[in-house]
Amino acid sequence: MPAALMVHDIDPAEKIWKELGSAEDDIEIFNNQVLVAIYKRPEKTKGGVYYTDTTRDEDRFQGRVGMIVMMGNNAFKDEDGKWFRETEFSEGDWVFYRNSDGSSIKINGVDCRIMEDIYIKGRVVRPDLVF
16 A cells, blocks of 8 residues: 655755754764654545554654754765665655664754664655655
């Protein structure tokens, strides 16, 4: 069954960047760490299905998709080509990961995870593709 497309009042990437504000000027991520802002689904799908606040709040803990908002200076660099051969990631990319990987933190009210680059499993074009 295909993933339910979500109805976003505002582009989720724009919303995250706006809520983070100037955090990138105040925070430094080290080494191969990646800071990912967790995608939280909106209240309804394009098909008209509404999610409860409880379900949507659970994305904070169970969400498996996020947007890269900061990277350490060695993130995704792999001299041996074992992990990231010919793969480049940038801030603003939507990525997926196991919900148990990384540490949960909140920055300017935005739920985030900080994790090592090797815990990023892949990239998606839309954050509502994976739940």
